[in-house]
Amino acid sequence: MSSRLRTLRLAATAAAAVALPLAAARAQDPQPPQPGVRLSGEYGVGNRPGVLVLPVAGANGDSVRAILMRDLDYGDRVTIIGNPNDPTSSPVPAGGSANYALYARLGAAAVVQPSLTASGVTITVHDVGQKKVLRTRAFPLVGAPNSPDWRMSLHGASDEIEQWITGVRGIAQTQIAFSRGDDIYVVHADGAGLHPITRGGGTAMSPAWSPDGRLIAYSLMTDAGTAIFVRQADGSGPRRVSPVGLNATPTFSPDGRLIAYSSGQDIGTDIYAVPVEGGSRRRISVSQRVENVSPTFSPDGHRIAFMSDRTGNPEIYAASVEGGSPEMLTQYEFGVHNHRTDPDWSPDNRKIAYQALLPGGFQIFTLSLRDGATQQLTSEGENTNPSWAPDGRHLVFASTRGGTRQLWVMDVETFRTRQLTHGGGAPRLPAWSHRLGGQPDGAAPAGAR
Amino acid sequence: MTRAPRAVPLLAIALALTAAACHKQQLQPATPQPADLPPTTSMVDSAAIRDSLDRARAAEEEAARRRADSLAMADRERELAEARAALLAPVYFEFDQAELAEDARMTLDAKVPVLVANPGLRLRIAGHTDSRGSDEYNVALGQRRAVMVREYLVQHGVDASRLDVVSYGEERPAVEGENEGAWAQNRRAEFQIVGGELSNMGDD
Numbered sequence: 049m050s051s052r053l054r055t056l057r058l059a060a061t062a063a064a065a066v067a068l069p070l071a072a073a074r075a076q077d078p079q080p081p082q083p084g085v086r087l088s089g090e091y092g093v094g095n096r097p098g099v100l101v102l103p104v105a106g107a108n109g110d111s112v113r114a115i116l117m118r119d120l121d122y123g124d125r126v127t128i129i130g131n132p133n134d135p136t137s138s139p140v141p142a143g144g145s146a147n148y149a150l151y152a153r154l155g156a157a158a159v160v161q162p163s164l165t166a167s168g169v170t171i172t173v174h175d176v177g178q179k180k181v182l183r184t185r186a187f188p189l190v191g192a193p194n195s196p197d198w199r200m201s202l203h204g205a206s207d208e209i210e211q212w213i214t215g216v217r218g219i220a221q222t223q224i225a226f227s228r229g230d231d232i233y234v235v236h237a238d239g240a241g242l243h244p245i246t247r248g249g250g251t252a253m254s255p256a257w258s259p260d261g262r263l264i265a266y267s268l269m270t271d272a273g274t275a276i277f278v279r280q281a282d283g284s285g286p287r288r289v290s291p292v293g294l295n296a297t298p299t300f301s302p303d304g305r306l307i308a309y310s311s312g313q314d315i316g317t318d319i320y321a322v323p324v325e326g327g328s329r330r331r332i333s334v335s336q337r338v339e340n341v342s343p344t345f346s347p348d349g350h351r352i353a354f355m356s357d358r359t360g361n362p363e364i365y366a367a368s369v370e371g372g373s374p375e376m377l378t379q380y381e382f383g384v385h386n387h388r389t390d391p392d393w394s395p396d397n398r399k400i401a402y403q404a405l406l407p408g409g410f411q412i413f414t415l416s417l418r419d420g421a422t423q424q425l426t427s428e429g430e431n432t433n434p435s436w437a438p439d440g441r442h443l444v445f446a447s448t449r450g451g452t453r454q455l456w457v458m459d460v461e462t463f464r465t466r467q468l469t470h471g472g473g474a475p476r477l478p479a480w481s482h483r484l485g486g487q488p489d490g491a492a493p494a495g496a497r
Numbered sequence: 498m499t500r501a502p503r504a505v506p507l508l509a510i511a512l513a514l515t516a517a518a519c520h521k522q523q524l525q526p527a528t529p530q531p532a533d534l535p536p537t538t539s540m541v542d543s544a545a546i547r548d549s550l551d552r553a554r555a556a557e558e559e560a561a562r563r564r565a566d567s568l569a570m571a572d573r574e575r576e577l578a579e580a581r582a583a584l585l586a587p588v589y590f591e592f593d594q595a596e597l598a599e600d601a602r603m604t605l606d607a608k609v610p611v612l613v614a615n616p617g618l619r620l621r622i623a624g625h626t627d628s629r630g631s632d633e634y635n636v637a638l639g640q641r642r643a644v645m646v647r648e649y650l651v652q653h654g655v656d657a658s659r660l661d662v663v664s665y666g667e668e669r670p671a672v673e674g675e676n677e678g679a680w681a682q683n684r685r686a687e688f689q690i691v692g693g694e695l696s697n698m699g700d701d
Binding site for chain 1: 593621629631636637638640644645648665666
């Protein structure tokens with residue numbers, strides 16, 4: 049963390065103290081019923097820099113401001129001054145763009161000042177504590193205003209702003225693929241841009257993103273069997289990369305070269321890996337008459353975790369990609385019929401998320417890769433299929449907590465939760481993409497959270 | 498060319514038999530006739546009556562044969578339907594299990610003679626699960642159930658090449674619902690004829 053950021057954080061604390069009456073008043077405001085947003089857990093002000101997003105002049109200025117505010121809010125690393133879902137409620141400081149004294153009184157440690165240009169938006173971020181401009185940069189906006197491409201390019205600006213302010217790049221410029229009905233759909237991380245990328249031909253399940261976000265692998269179940277397919281993330285160019293039979297639960301290796309998946313012919317399945325462009329496959333797990341499914345790579349690509357029922361119960365294991373004996377990660381309890389499935393290795397290499405069957409249905413847990421400690425994250429409704437965001441801090445999962453099964457997003461630091469999808473079709477098996485737009489996932493400094 | 502020579506002898510035999518029958522009738526002793534009827538007329542009428550009685554008897558026999566045939570056919574159809582039902586009867590499993598319970602083995606035992614009697618038949622065994630387990634694990638579990646069924650039938654003499662397996666996981670429930678009644682009916686292997694005809698009933 050740069051000294052500037054440390055200073056900014058100190059300033060944030062000071063600003064929060066100054067702004068206490070305002071913050072307290074805001075905290076007492078009842079949350080208006082916002083479709084798709086639910087707060088759970090405390091949303092502290094003092095430990096997150098307050099960020100004020102100034103109004104944006106011009107056509108689509110309101111859209112730009114609303115999207116930036118919501119992106120920064122969903123990142124869960126800053127406190128948006130005002131209601132992120134109702135930008136008109138946000139204060140509009142008089143006295144120009146650099147009234148630092150007023151910004152401080154409003155509780156802002158950073159002020160985001162966007163202005164629309166012919167080709168995009170120029171963002172200036174003010175460091176209120178230092179009373180100076182922190183950064184300025186022009187971001188091109190792609191496509192027609194409010195089109196999916198335009199929104200995705202603006203999300204890239206949000207993520208950059210979050211990096212300037214907190215030192216960690218945001219996750220707004222990402223998408224989530226999932227199964228709904230018999231098809232694979234993709235939705236932006238803010239819930240916009242929902243569209244199918246497969247249409248018919250069987251039951252498409254278990255989508256997985258390539259690290260560069262260009263490809264999506266999935267399994268397709270037909271009367272002839274189940275096979276692994278890959279297509280462009282826009283839905284074009286489907287091709288089969290496995291035999292037809294029992295071939296399911298694909299995942300990409302972190303270098304984007306391999307697809308690992310579960311495959312079996314007689315009794316039992318093992319994990320295999322095949323080059324993305326096709327070719328002969330290599331067996332990774334070697335077992336007899338047991339199931340090994342749902343592989344997930346460690347961020348360095350050297351290890352692979354998966355579900356196996358080799359002890360009789362589905363548990364989570366990890367093994368070297370080069371082979372060797374897998375190690376059970378979940379704690380076997382003698383005499384208890386555990387059922388732990390659907391592992392997903394966090395991009396920061398700290399945890400594996402999975403689901404465990406409890407008397408009322410599945411709930412989502414994390415397992416610490418440091419000490420093996422487990423933590424239950426959900427309890428309301430049934431919660432399944434966790435998938436990590438590239439920040440290693442947010443999870444998307446399927447939940448029945450709202451009455452019907454929908455996709456939800458949780459910040460595992462604060463347990464703040466929001467609903468991602470609405471409407472019918474019972475979405476499931478979500479997969480959060482890596483950061484899209486060309487920025488590497490490694491942009492976040494190690495340990496910054 | 499091949500039909501004509503065969504047709505001629507058949508026709509000749511038929512004609513000869515007809516002639517013999519006529520001759521025989523003419524040699525029958527005359528039955529007593531009413532006195533007011535001329536003898537020639539009496540002879541002709543007697544032969545006609547006899548002929549008509551013969552025809553009636555033949556028709557009756559034919560009808561009886563048809564009745565018997567149709568009963569036999571109904572029996573056969575019923576037995577074929579039973580064989581089909583035995584062949585296609587699903588088998589059911591315990592939660593998270595692919596082992597074949599006693600009643601599942603009995604259901605499979607009834608399929609073996611049908612498969613043996615109809616060596617041209619090909620079956621697709623489709624493994625299904627209930628909705629409770631992991632969706633992804635259930636794809637594997639459905640396959641495991643289908644393969645366990647195939648292994649059992651192979652052990653009992655059915656050629657493995659006649660038995661396709663496919664898993665539908667929890668994706669094709671037989672019954673909708675989130676209760677034990679629905680789950681129990683969804684944990685199953687189903688059977689479908691994908692090649693050949695069921696023409697012989699099994700012999701148990």
